[in-house]
Amino acid sequence: MADRPTLVKPKPYDHSKSTIENALELTELSAIGPDMFTNTRPLWHPPGARGIYGGAVIAQCLAAAQRTVPSNFTVHSMHCYFVLAGDASIPVMFYVEHIREGKSFATRTVQARQRGRPIFTTTMSFVRENSGGSKTIQHAVPLPSGVVVPSDSITEDEEGEGSGPFISRRIEILNKESKNPHEKRTRQWIKARGRISEAGGHQAHLSALAYMSDSYFIGTVSRIHGIWRHLDAPAEKQPVGASDADVPQLGMMVSLDHTIYFHQPRKFRADEWMFTEMSSPWSGDGRGVVQQHMFASDGTLVATCFQEGVVRLKQDPVPASKL
Template identity: 60%
Template sequence: MSTLIKPPPLDSSRAAIENVLELTQLKDIDPDLFTNTRPLWHPPGARGIFGGAAIAQCLAAAQRTVPQDFTVHSMHCYFVLAGNADIPIIYHVEHVREGRSFATRTVQARQRGKPIFTTTMSFVKQGSGGKHMVEHATPMPFVPVARDDDPDMRLPQGLDGPFQSQRIDIENNDSPHPHTKRARQWIKARGRISPSGGHEAHLSALAYMSDSYFIGTVARVHKLWRMTAGQNRHGKPSIAEDVIKKLLDSDEETLKKYTTPLNEAFIESVRRGRQAEDKKVVPMPEVGMMVSLDHTIYFHNPRSFRADEWMFTEMESPWAGDGRGLVIQRMYTASGTLIATCVQEGLVRLKQQPETKI
């Protein structure tokens, strides 16, 4: 059973992402205990549930334990174990500090008595910064504006997924230096977040979407491809062998059609291989394992944006090594206001080739 209590009917007055992130408070047991109201999404090929769900639901639970005039400004998370989409999650909120200007909460997500995710959040009282403040922000780069009628609209979690995105070409994609590249996209929740959700619903939605393609930036800037990691839950490759054969003989329009975040480096290898004199695909490293280890969000202007309107995100990877990679993400409103800075480190291991014996 994927939920502790039978889910109620979907609320049509809410956006899809509100229904996905809905929590049930177990107040008869403990007012600081919550559980997922609805089943959580398991990405094809992933070891567990989508990490953004744990991030967002921990935030949603903590927000229900602070005064209305307190708003989250930072959260620091650790992915401990892969979450099982077939088992309910119990979220326990611990009141660490109740201050005049700041409040601190720690939330632990558990399955079968074991912690799978933990986060500590800090909330600040509105207006506590004073009338005169030190202010600056990194400006948003100039990029093409997102369009609702764009034919390249993507639904990263399927037709019924709670958010949509539009990818933009990677900046400096041909550079030999991965740290100079910028992976960019427009993103927003589908539908309209309800007024009853308040600013808390928009913050939870942003937290959920902040995990989209995050650590995958390392693979993108290195042009790695994921055949093994791209398997579905039944162990079958996401890029079937017959599809690969078709791609090798297909035209550019067909290549574009089959390009996804999981196989775009493979598609690139096809393009590069065609340019080679022997017409063979240039061998490229393959990701053997890629898992998020931690996730940090610093919220800026947390009550001045809507997560159901287009937000621009830009990701860069300043470092990768020792089987890990680091990615920094900045999130902006369409008008250019910086609303969040996120940092994630993840496990990024290459599929090791058998050693040749001499």
């Protein structure tokens, strides 16, 4: 039988839900085994990517785990590893394992598998609401000064063409003239397209945030070094008079791991503008690390994320005399 992107025939589009809710909908497979799920609709394979969009697998693993914890438990951390590139032409199976059932914390591990092999694995910790007590220590990184919430008018710079799950508006790189890449900051405004339904609850907003957290994430390393993929390159990327041999070119850029710390998991809406700022403290040996802060438009720090990925340049050919 020919490959197909879902295990069962996709349901009709639910117009009572947002685009991202439809994109991330899961089908429970209780007839096969407990806490097993699969994607209800085909998953997005970005142009030029090695596999399906990583944010989709991150978000669907979170959505699956959220369905196995009590409603008064909310995710506060998520640690993920990309193992293999996902194939958009076949279904993804999600297996949730109960690791811990505590009074204040619960732990879940989810494996996403295709053809019987893990393509992605994550461990998540959930915390019971208000378990920290009435007195707590509090502080947070503030929303950078001078940022302006964008209008809702349509522009050509929006990510997610047509009815895509989310909208992204990138802002000029902060400190882009600095000679030190670690001082530069890439920024964007982002939000889920449409209105997330009340039925989706806070869980739908968390899954949407997880989906969007992978947008242009590891790509920060190449952007702060002025090394662009062909699809992202601005017209002025190449110095006047420079030859192709003078300009470093990306040979590979893929994510290895992804971590999200959710700070205010029930105090934001993913369908309203969120501001993200990314920086890279280090790159070397063909890898790079990126940190991301995600804010609600009112200045609330919603999440802090980290990602490490492979960032390799195209290498000069080895002379035949040295082979």
